[in-house]
Amino acid sequence: MQFLVDPVWPWPRVAAATVVLLALVLWTYPQRVRHLPTGWRRLLIGLRVAAVLALVFAMLRPAIRFDEIDRQAAQLMVLLDSSRSMTTPDGPGGLTRRQTILKTLEDEEERLDELGEDVDIRFVDFAEEMIPTDEPAEDAEGEYTAIGDVVDDLRREDTGKRVVGVVLMSDGAQRAPAEDAADPRLAARRYAEERGIPIHTVVYGTSELASAGLDLAVEDVLIRGGSSIFEKKTVPIEAQVRLLGAAGRKVRVRLLLEDRSGKGAGQSGELKPIPLAPDTQPFTEIETRENAVTVPVDLSFVATTPGEYKLAVEVVPDEGELKLSNNRIETLITVRKGGLRVAYFETPRTEQKFLRRLNETAEIQLDTQVVLPGPFLDRTRIEPRFFEPGAYDVYIIGDVPARVFVQDGINLLDRLSERLSEGAGLLMLGGQDNFAAGGYASTRIAQWLPVDLEAPAESPQIKRPLKMIPTREGLQHYVMQVAGNNEQVWRELPEFSGATRLKPRSEFIDVLARTEDDVPLLMAADTGRARTAAFAADETYRWHLHGYEDVHQRFWQQLLLWLAHKEFDTDSQVWVQAEPRRVGPRSPVSFTFGARDEEGNDLPDATFEVDVVRPDGETVSVTPQRSGVEHFAEFRDTNLPGDYWVSVKATHEGEVLGMPALARFIVDDRDPEMDNPAADPDLMSEIAAITGTTPLTPEQFGDLLQNLIDAGVSTEITRSTQIKLWDGWPFLLVFVGLMSAEWFVRKTRGLV
Structure with missing residues (x-):
């Protein structure tokens, strides 16, 4: 037990306040009760002084602390990446990354057993979520890697045991497709701030995969000026093309545009190469001497007819290329009148x-x-x-x-x-x-x-x-x-x-x-x-x-x-926009829509029906929402790759407004986990630095275990209980009792 004092002010000010209060009582109060008999006079002065001392007692904020020692099991969390990218065979001797993790655990089995005598070592497989395991297996079938979500889940988890550290064994590549997936850096910072527990990262795999064979891929496409363009205007396009194992080869990159001839609303057309026209560059050839390189490519074309079209940037497949799903990125453009x-x-x-x-x-x-x-x-x-x-x-x-x-x-x-x-x-x-x-x-x-x-x-x-x-x-x-x-x-x-x-x-x-x-x-x-x-x-x-x-x-x-006679061009009465217009599988897509009258005035009180037709032909109704004058909706059922068509019908005061508005968005036929399974050691380094550690190689994992063994992991926890003597009903009762007693005496003696 320990007696503590925590004055509300610094000690000199508390002492000065005490002296002033006592002086006021002893200087002024005796004169007011001097006509009373000695016993009553002393009683009233004593009660007043006691009340002042009670106030001083409260200013000191005294407390009693009781300490007791408790024992709680300590735990070391070992997170093992089981996503499909861990099947990449870029480990020593052609081992997959997952096999290399298991070999690391096998090589350090003796140290793990020794540390396990004092610490509960918990193995957890993870991909998009955590799955506890007693015997880590060679299988790596997780759909995608979501390191940020896993770290956030770890932060929210309460195992009832004191976690002394987290070991993250992974290639470090965050591939969660959804836009709302947690950023690993922010998740690590939240974990460090709230839990104060270090994350030791162990990196597996290489960031260079040129040895994996020939692979030509379009990684990114940017339409300068946005996807809404005007007819007869040259559209510049920037693309990033990744070439693996293509040293000495000439690679052709081209634009493809949807042919909508004979196609109605809700029907997709065939993608065809765009022919060469003056002041355009719809195709080009690139050549590199490097085995692994990302090359920027500039292309352009002229949109001639208004409407919505699918546009693709494609690396023409080369002989010997096994993976073709990443050779093309498709997106959507809206060609508007008035250009x-x-x-x-x-x-x-x-x-x-x-x-x-x-x-x-x-x-x-x-x-x-x-x-x-x-x-x-x-x-x-x-x-x-x-x-x-x-x-x-x-x-x-x-x-x-x-x-x-x-x-x-x-x-x-x-x-x-x-x-x-x-x-x-x-x-x-x-x-x-x-x-x-x-x-x-x-x-x-x-x-x-x-x-x-x-x-x-x-x-x-x-x-x-x-x-x-x-x-x-x-x-x-x-x-x-x-x-x-x-x-x-x-x-x-x-x-x-x-x-x-x-x-x-x-x-x-x-x-x-x-x-x-x-x-x-x-x-x-x-x-x-x-x-x-x-x-x-x-x-x-x-x-x-x-x-x-x-x-x-x-x-x-x-x-x-x-x-050009284009000063009064107007749009239809009902409109809809999908954003983004190209997403990865399982990513959400937001719609904004609205209606206007024949004069072009907005109709915020219009009623809307929103439907989405999936690539398999199924129609899904979406609930429209409203915030102020804006109408919007969100669609998350994007597991199938292909074209999705959004239809919006509007009515106002019981009358149908114009024709239904149509928009389209594309879900990429991509495999985010395996299109580019390169490791990301930089992300692993950042996670380690944010939580106060340094990244480790698989060979250094044993040194980490030995350091924990040598340092010893304490399982004793000191729990302190503090009782504040000034903050509770007993003190309040004493103070009120003193003031009430003084008032009663003064009342009985005719002073009130």
Whole structure:
């Protein structure tokens, strides 16, 4: 037994408080009771002093501690990886990893027995969960490795015994497919913080498997800009290709696109190679001299038709390759209407550099044909393919004279005129060698341009600062709506240093912007099926340089969309999105969906029915959920590889809204555990470091056992019980009794 004191304040302050309280009582209280007889006076003062001493007693917070020694069995946990990757035969003498673990235990059997005299050694097989075992077997049939989940289960487990350590024998590769599987590092950190028990990691296997034979695999696919793309825009794709045992071989990597000809909703089409087209790279060949290497591959293609398609990156199987399921990764893309291709003919001007940034948007593909200036002008070769039917939606002509478009006796501007009659758009920018000065008055496109191409009587160039101000009509036009405070923003934009002198062809031409002194800068017209515009300036890059990047991008996007008749494209009334669109087996997929009325307004109170059609044809109903104005659902029945189709029907106020929305997601035909069974010694090192140990080789396992034997494992536990004398009903009863007794005496003597 031990008496303890834990003052509420430091000792000097407690002593000072005690002196002050006693002084107040002894100085003031006797004067109030001096008329009483001596016995009653002493009794009241004594009761008051006793109450003060009780308060001081509480300030000291005294306690009595009782210590007793208890004995509790100690336990050493040995976790043995039994997942299928442990069947990889990369151990000494061709042993599998699981066989190597058993050999390690067999070699250290004597030390295990010696340690087992004082410590309960518990063997546990694990893959996706823990399975206690008395006799570890050679079988390794666990579906996948979930080290994080196993460590979390270990943290929550209460065996009733004191765990002195954990030994993790594994290849260290976390392969749990579900997105919500616990991260091994975070699980190890939680285990160390809550339990304070070290995890000794013993690594089996190698991270290099080149000796396993030829294996070509696509490991990752990234669609730059996202999986929602626009028609007629080049789609760049990055892939990671892993080559094992392929030294000296040429390997072909290609893109495959789903052919949906004759396929209806809910039906999958055949994947076919994408043919080569201008400015695309749908296939490539790679070669390496290394036996084990991961190579980045860049591919691209142009999506031509709106809709949802399956896209695959494939390493073409090579002779002698046994495992083919990892040669391809499939994903889904949505090709949307509204995307447009723009052909831009320009000399090397600053404006060109900033207009090219439109390619950073998902919606616009701007292909630039650089025209060499000066003496090299006539050497420029413009390909006729630019003017083939349907090749481009909009054409931009910069500071380029008309004669550049005459190639091999063919005037390509005649073909451009044909494209305009079919509905293409045309924009001509200000410059020294275009409009009238560039000889366009005698070409067939003169009839399409909204400006008078007769040579002006004055100088064709205005060389003074000019501020672009929208006209009254321009402020209402789609092209000029660049911000919420639209008119103010236009007045804040920096001035141009000059412009080309232009005038509208007729009074029916829309002048969208002028200078402050009424010089026309931007003119637009609907002529037949075509839309055309003339922009007298070529220095909108100044907006970008002065901090108006968003205005610059929005203006140009809207101008090009308007020229292509795509400013009012809308989607269907019911929509659904699946995320992610490509998952591994048993991984969850989330759906978001919604509905809108015919005017495009959201309908948050719509009612939805959600169904998923599995690859085997079974239809599974999913319960829709709502959070605020958002509607969502989650689907977890993804054990079968293949295409899953999501159907969403919507009703509002008893009426069916449009057609059901469809989306698709893919469950990879992959085996996460065996596609790449390489060991991960780095993860094992991190787990060891987080819990305060270092990773071990199988040969060092015996040293760990010997250290535990030499150090001895204590089974004695000291349990302490502390009784607080100040915090309980006895003390409260004493204090209340003293105060009540004093009050009773004062009452009986007429002092209250």
